[in-house]
């Protein structure tokens with residue numbers, strides 16, 4: 602069953618184990634999801650080891666289960682995703698791989714859009730999907746038509762798009778890329794950086810896309826109608842208290 606159990610590896614498929622860190626919060630929801638990806642007996646990839654923490658470190662090693670670690674992958678360099686990576690890399694002898702040109706950790710060769718990593722029956726393709734962060738990557742696990750969406754699509758909320766690194770136009774384009782990839786059954790499931798896996802995947806992605814588009818249109822209409830300040834705009838667009846609450850949560 603697909604439940605988030607902190608500190609205990611949860612098997613999601615033949616090749617995917619999830620370990621949820623016990624770091625719940627406004628930006629992390631129930632906590633950061635670390636994924637251990639790879640077939641039995643083959644070197645495994647560890648995606649997003651999360652924050653520095655002994656218990657989570659041990660839980661990741663339990664999920665790796667004595668296998669080699671092929672690479673430590675980082676979806677983006679926000680601090681809920683990577684600080685445990687250097688320790689894990691040192692302990693396992695693996696390299697850290699990320700898109701960021703100047704990452705805040707010692708990294709192996711930089712990952713670029715379309716780069717393909719494979720180990721014992723698990724093939725991961727890096728997808729540069731900026732918007733939430735300029736260096737944001739999703740990973741497609743080809744054998745399972747699963748996409749690790751990190752913070753592009755989360756299980757519990759819409760993503761935060763905050764300047765200077767966040768960019769709404771890029772975010773929309775990244776969602777559109779995911780929708781395109783999923784059309785015609787190209788994707789079976791999404792494994793987000795926070796929250797439960799999403800299946801079927803495209804309804805949720807389209808809903809987020811529609812919601813963002815609607816908000817943007819409303820803002821443009823408000824400007825056209827002569828609304829000049831942010832508070833006036835918030836009052837006009839976010840008319841229901843519940844929506845207002847979630848708008849402050851999602852940024």
Ligand SMILES: [Zn+2]
Nearest residue numbers: 679681752794
């Ligand atoms: Zn995050």
